[in-house]
Amino acid sequence: MRLSVIIPTWNEQSRIAQAVRMALAAGVEEVIVSDGGSTDGTVAAAAAAGAKTVVGSRSRGRQQNAGARAASGDTLLFLHADTVLPPDFPWHTAQTLAQPGVSAGAFRFRLDEQGLSMALVEWMVRWRCRLFSMPYGDQAIFLRRAEFDRAGGFPDMPIMEDYALVRRLQRQGRIAIADADAVTSARRWSRMGLWRTTWANQLCLLAYWLDVSPERIARWRRA
Numbered sequence: 001m002r003l004s005v006i007i008p009t010w011n012e013q014s015r016i017a018q019a020v021r022m023a024l025a026a027g028v029e030e031v032i033v034s035d036g037g038s039t040d041g042t043v044a045a046a047a048a049a050g051a052k053t054v055v056g057s058r059s060r061g062r063q064q065n066a067g068a069r070a071a072s073g074d075t076l077l078f079l080h081a082d083t084v085l086p087p088d089f090p091w092h093t094a095q096t097l098a099q100p101g102v103s104a105g106a107f108r109f110r111l112d113e114q115g116l117s118m119a120l121v122e123w124m125v126r127w128r129c130r131l132f133s134m135p136y137g138d139q140a141i142f143l144r145r146a147e148f149d150r151a152g153g154f155p156d157m158p159i160m161e162d163y164a165l166v167r168r169l170q171r172q173g174r175i176a177i178a179d180a181d182a183v184t185s186a187r188r189w190s191r192m193g194l195w196r197t198t199w200a201n202q203l204c205l206l207a208y209w210l211d212v213s214p215e216r217i218a219r220w221r222r223a
Helices: 013-025 042-049 060-070 089-097 116-132 145-151 161-170 187-192 194-209 214-222
Strands: 003-009 030-035 052-055 075-078 102-111 142-144 174-184
Touching: 003 013, 003 042, 003 060, 013 030, 013 042, 030 042, 030 060, 042 052, 052 060, 060 075, 060 161, 075 089, 075 145, 089 102, 089 142, 089 174, 102 116, 102 161, 116 187, 116 194, 142 145, 145 161, 161 174, 187 194, 194 214
Parallel strands: 003 030, 003 075, 030 052, 102 174
Antiparallel strands: 075 142, 102 142
16 A cells, blocks of 8 residues: 555644654655645645645645645545644554445544543544544545545535545445544634534534535635
């Protein structure tokens, strides 16, 4: 397995170098940072840490597709800059994708802060994955390039692109959860609060199902 790690970024200068170095230290084929026009030093920091860089317009679906096109690996892992993978994540990736009938995988969800509210978020994500096989992008979705191409890649969307891709992949096989944690920054929940963040996520999902344009959802979410 030749594993390429793809990280979409926008103004992640403070985090990107560590994310790149940790992925390279695990022995992956390459790390590609696909930037959406950052106004800070994200691209320079990523290149200095050893990543290949791709720069384009800001849209997470478009950025991840651009990273996939630039990748040489036969297996792709899409990582958010504020998510930390276990040191042996390439092994977990290979083991998960080797299971019969699996089209893609992701890691268990864990936050980098403790407390009752954060534990509740982790519990809700765990049951979402168990009942609906629906991991999100902050769980580091990974899959074989052939499955990615068969699904048509990420939709060209600024938000909900991970949800839309996973739904496509569910038609191709089972979505498996690796027996290891991806630790994600709790900054959104800390800044907005548990219930406000949860309701914002659910409203985005409802708007998507009601055919509200992803661009409009993204503008509302940023506001």
